[in-house]
Structures are given as structure tokens and as C-alpha cells.
Amino acid sequence: MSWTMWLVPPIITSIFFVLGIITLYWSIFTWVTAKVESSSKPHNLKRVQVLLGTTCAVVSVFALQLIVRDTHLSWTFTNFQLLLLIFVAYFLQLKIPNWLILLAGVGFMLMNGNVTAVLSWGYTFLFVFFYMISYQQSTHLWRAPYTRYITVALGFGMALWLFVKFRFHLPWGTYWIEIADYAVLASLMYGYFRIQDKDRRIKDRLFQSANWDALTHVQNYAAYDHAIGYYFHAKCRPQEKFGNGHV
Template sequence: MTWSTWLVAPFITSVFFVLGVFTLYSVTFNWITSGTHSWNINIEDDTLNSWYGVLYMLVFVFSIQSSVVGTSVSWEFMNFQLIAVTFCAYFLNIHVPLYSFVPIVLVYMVFNHSIGYWQSWGHAITLMFFFWILNFIRVRYRDKHNEFVRYMLVGISFGGILWFWMRLKFHITWLTFAQEWIYLIIFEILLYMYISMLSQDSAIKVRLARLASHDTLTNTENFSAYTDDVRQMFDQSHEDGKPLTMMMFDIDHFKHVNDTYGHLAGDRVLQHVSMVTQTVLDENDTTISFYRTGGEEFNILFPGYSLRETETVVRQIFSAINHMKVNYDTDEISISISVGVSEITDDDKSPMDFYNRVDKNLYYSKRHGRMQITVD
């Protein structure tokens, strides 16, 4: 129809069809991940990408094949299927053990009425090794020189073998064999270029998102991330009745550090304090969240922790930082912190009520000699 009506070659429409399929995948996957984040569903994006990618491509392959299944031209959509396999194995990097791949291939062969042909068995075994080798080179040679060359060598080699099995089974001419093999190579090149473009765009978005939520100096989360998280944790705590505790601390006499040693020295102190604090948190519980919310002010949220349960971690941070020496050029800077800690209560009507009470405890510590912890 595309040729007879619009004078557009089928190959051209096939290119746009394949790119459209992957564009739809990208759009729907982004929609799903946005939904899981909004609904606070605890599933990693990589895991979701793997499961959704397999399901999407299986639906795609079985759907397009259903129109020609059992006919003498059931090979016509094989390039689309090989591109789907390449997408899952290489670009989604979905790991499917060979023994798990067998049932999928058998179901497809039954569906396609090809299980009784020895050529189809040869094709199936070749396809499984094609998938496995794509997985292998993706992991082994990712981000290395000549990555594209390795990808194309595998795609061209296995593409030729897979089409040769089709020639044996359907007795297609050498000309058709060569055309389909060349079309597959072109599809593989376009797929690599297209996914690389999407990946670059995704990497930029990830970087921008990180810049929006993280402090570039200390690599901690920033005030914007804190406000989003404390609102969510506050609501969750009131809904399920689980405790939530906050620790807030300031670096004592930080202005004196800047005035005496310079702002670069102050930056070094902030970085060192952040690094030590994050190390303590990582050794205890990675669900505890750490933020730089002001110049020398830091907040830590303990979801699911009562005031008593935070005591050990708070003391470890307090002890690790106080009297810590930070070297800057030839100077040795002694630092200490003042701390306020409190647990959410039923009287807290908003996250700001919670914050103000912790802040009040912090300033009590600062007004009464500094380098101490105030808890209520």
C-alpha cells in the first residue's frame, strides 16, 4: 500500500515503524516510572525497565507475527523480531539464562507452526547464542573503544547466519537473502544511533535532576530535596503511625573559620564534615537521609526511628566530628558541632512545626555553650 498509494518504498516505512515502536516504548516507560515514583511504589527503575522491556517486546513480536503465522512468507517480519531481540539483549541489557530462554523459544515455535522443522531448531539455537553474546559484549566492552564495531560485528555475523536458516527453510532467493541481511544491518545501525541519542538525553536529564536535588559542594542532598522528602515522610508517619525523628546540626563558629582561614578553607570543612557524617550513616542504615539545608546547617531524617533509636547514630556523628582536625594548606582547623534532635508528635500539624521544634533544640545547644546535643 505504501508503494502503490504514496510511492514510498516498504523499507522506508519499515524504518519509521521500527523507530516508532521504540519511541512508544520510551514514552510509555517514562510514564510508568513517573507513576511508580508518584505512587511511592518501591521498585527500582532498572528492574522495571527489564520486566517491562521483555513484556513490551514479546507483545510486539507475537503481534506482528500473528498476521503471517503458518504461511509461506512467515519470514517477512524476522528483521523486526531480530531488532527486538537486539534491543532487549544489548540496549536493555536484560539477562536471560539460556535455560530460561528455551521455554520462550518453544512457545514461539509452537505459535509460529515451526516446531517440526529442523531449520527452525537451528535458527532457535543460533538466536539464543545471539542473545547471550550481545549480553556478554554489552557488559564486557561497555563504554570502551570500538564498542560500536563489536556491536556491529556480532549483529552482522549472527544476522547472516539467522537469515541463512530462513533461506534453507523457505527457499528464498540469494537476492532476497542479501536484501534482508542488508536491511537488518541498516536497522541495527539506526537502532544504535537512536538509542544512543535517547541515552544521552536521559543522562542529561539525570544530571539536571541531580543538580536540582544535590548540593554540588558537599554532594549531599539539598534544601529542595529536604522539603520534598520531609513532606512525604511527615504524611507517611501520620498515616501509618510509624515514628520519624530529625537531627539538625550546625558547625560551631563557622564564620570564624571563613574569616580566619578563607572561604576555601570553609569549603574544605563543609566537605569533610559531610564525608564523615555520610560514612557514619552508611555504616548504620542507608535509608537515613542527609541534607545540607543552609550554609553550615545540616539535617538528617530518620524514617521509622524513634528518638531513643536514633541515640546511637546521633552520638556516633557527634563524637566523629567534634575535635576533628581539618588540614588546609599549613593550617589545622579544629571544629565542633551543636545538635538538636526531636521526634514527630501528634501536635505537629505540618512539617514546619516539626522543623521548628528541632531548630529550637539546636539553638538551645548553641546558646548554652555549643558542642552539645539537645533532645526533647
């Protein structure tokens, strides 16, 4: 995006782009969750979230990079990559093996044709370390969560952007503009997910109240009825095959 083509500041388009991707993810997640729940099968929402989050992150990063990899603007989506890392590690709390992230980074370098560049390897290893710290931070209930969050996000973001700056010989003006845009987008993501998390906690409490007895903490009739319905449907499936002449 540029002023000469769109007459819109890049930060404005970036905000709509990032929030659009996040909204698209939650729409898909809600749709898949509704489908799973309506199928009367036992479901693990965390597993669904892990699968969707990982898929969206990998597809988004590689698909967007394919657009710009052969141009002098192949660094354009760096902020988006950093925000996706925060999205996966901090907000979704996806426990991905570090070797798998490193392998994805090597694949990313191979796709861009810079696997022999020393700065690219430095960026990749720091990117993996950023994921490790972000995930650890998300699993601990420390004080001043936003302060810790934005400090880690900006600290690693500035360090990673230094690799990009020297790798592509970017001017310092571009570097600081990208850092400022990144700080704004990271803050917006935090506020957005705080709202989502509050909504999720309310739904979890309602689910617990509907399926567990408050005094004895054992499952009630609603949970029992749901489990019986699942086993009944599971038991009926082989009989449907027999009825279709597969004996």
C-alpha cells in the same frame, strides 16, 4: 509490504515501523515514570524499564507472528525479531535468564507448528547465543563501540537469516535484500539510542546534583524531604481505613 500494493520500498515502511515502535516504547516509559515519581513512592527506573521492555518485546513478537504464521510469508518479521533482541539485550541491558529465552523460542516454534524442524531448533539456539553476546557487549566499555556493535549484529544476523533462507527456500536475492535492510535499521537504532542515552545521562547528573552533596557525597535536604514525604503518605494510609469505619 510490496511494490505492487503500496508502491513504496519495504525498507521505507520498515524504518517508520521500527522507529514508531521505539518511539511508542519511550512514550509509555516516560508516562509511567512520571506517574511513579508523582506518587511520592521510592522508584527504581531500571526495574520499570525492564518490565516495560520485556512486555513490549514479548507482546510485539508473538502478536505480529500470529498475523503471518499460517501464510507462506511467516518469515516476514525476522528482521523485527532480531532488532527486538538488540533492543532488549544491548540497549536496555535486560538480564533475562537464558533458559527463559529458550522457553520463549520453543513457544514460538509451537505457535508456528515447526517444533519438529531441525533448522528451527538451530535458529532458536543461535538466537539465545546472540542475546548472550549482545548483553555481554553492552556491559563492557570497549573501544570503537559502533564497530563492535554492527559487527556482532551483522554476523549473527547473517547466520540467522541463513537458517530462515534454507528453512523457507528463499532466493539469495531476498536474503541479501533483507540483510541490507537489517543493517540500515540496526544502524538507525544505534544512532537513536545514542541520542537517548546522552539525554538520560544529563538527567542523571541533574538528579545527582539536586539530591547529593558534591563534597561529602551524602544525600541533601531535597532527598531527605522526598523520603519523609513518602513515609508520611505511607503512614497515613492505615489511618484513612480507620476513618472509613473499618476498625
